[in-house]
Amino acid sequence: MSDILEKIKTYKLEEVAARKAAVPLSEVEARANDAPPVRGFAENLQRAAREGYGLIAEIKKASPSKGLIRSDFDPPALAKAYEDGGATCLSVLTDGPSFQGDDSYLTAARSAVSLPALRKDFMYDIYQVAEARALHADCILIILASVSDAQAQELEEAAFAWGMDVLLEVHNAEELERASHLKSPLMGINNRNLKTFETTLDTTRTLSKQVPVDRTIVCESGLNTPEELADMARYGARCFLIGESLMRQEDVAGATRELLANPARGVR
Numbered sequence: 480m481s482d483i484l485e486k487i488k489t490y491k492l493e494e495v496a497a498r499k500a501a502v503p504l505s506e507v508e509a510r511a512n513d514a515p516p517v518r519g520f521a522e523n524l525q526r527a528a529r530e531g532y533g534l535i536a537e538i539k540k541a542s543p544s545k546g547l548i549r550s551d552f553d554p555p556a557l558a559k560a561y562e563d564g565g566a567t568c569l570s571v572l573t574d575g576p577s578f579q580g581d582d583s584y585l586t587a588a589r590s591a592v593s594l595p596a597l598r599k600d601f602m603y604d605i606y607q608v609a610e611a612r613a614l615h616a617d618c619i620l621i622i623l624a625s626v627s628d629a630q631a632q633e634l635e636e637a638a639f640a641w642g643m644d645v646l647l648e649v650h651n652a653e654e655l656e657r658a659s660h661l662k663s664p665l666m667g668i669n670n671r672n673l674k675t676f677e678t679t680l681d682t683t684r685t686l687s688k689q690v691p692v693d694r695t696i697v698c699e700s701g702l703n704t705p706e707e708l709a710d711m712a713r714y715g716a717r718c719f720l721i722g723e724s725l726m727r728q729e730d731v732a733g734a735t736r737e738l739l740a741n742p743a744r745g746v747r
């Protein structure tokens with residue numbers, strides 16, 4: 480119970496129980512049915528990665544390991560800056576306690592642009608999947624380190640039933656093997672260990688070799704420079720999930736543009 484992911488899971492399950500008591504699933508589903516059409520998250524990433532890089536640009540105010548990352552925090556303005564800079568998709572943290580996120584940030588950021596958006600949160604229950612769509616999300620995250628195989632499958636099926644895509648997130652060989660039994664083409668390799676928050680690009684260097692060739696690698700966390708992206712491309716990663724290093728820039732659009740300017744040739 481001591482690791483960070485376990486602590487998050489504990490409060491998240493309580494949060495979901497409270498939300499279920501306050502707003503019944505049927506009402507969340509009605510809102511999800513009224514949501515604007517889904518934007519193709521996986522499709523956009525895969526298209527972008529054919530010519531250059533696919534970038535999921537993350538809107539993140541704070542994190543458990545770094546504290547406050549950006550005080551001047553305006554999700555719609557940040558979404559526009561990312562879009563202007565050439566990002567392919569958005570990721571928006573909706574977790575409050577650890578990331579100072581909010582559900583409203585997701586809806587507001589997405590509506591400011593034409594990019595598809597990922598609800599970045601810790602998902603355990605199909606109630607949260609319906610919520611994601613009700614907030615206009617186009618994709619959800621499934622963290623293999625935090626769910627059973629049966630839960631992962633249930634969450635994935637629920638997302639697909641809503642027409643959403645799924646980003647599977649793994650951090651070691653065992654999780655990667657489990658994820659390869661799921662259907663989603665998006666295989667996120669998180670360079671950050673969510674139990675300890677240690678981050679190393681060696682995670683992608685090691686695990687990329689074991690990713691089935693029909694999956695798209697999304698290299699996640701700890702990325703700062705075009706050189707690092709080019710290095711990761713040598714291991715078959717052409718899609719990237721980047722938050723902190725872009726959130727710390729004054730000129731977010733310019734920094735995004737620079738990061739994507741000279742994509743390396745890949746191996747996959």
Ligand SMILES: O=P(O)(O)OC[C@@H](O)[C@@H](O)c1c[nH]c2ccccc12
Pocket residue numbers: 537539599600622648669699700701702720721722723724
């Ligand atoms: O800010 P970074 O180091 O660029 O990382 C972004 C993203 O990968 C990270 O926020 C993340 C990856 N998986 C998560 C799961 C939950 C919360 C956050 C995350």
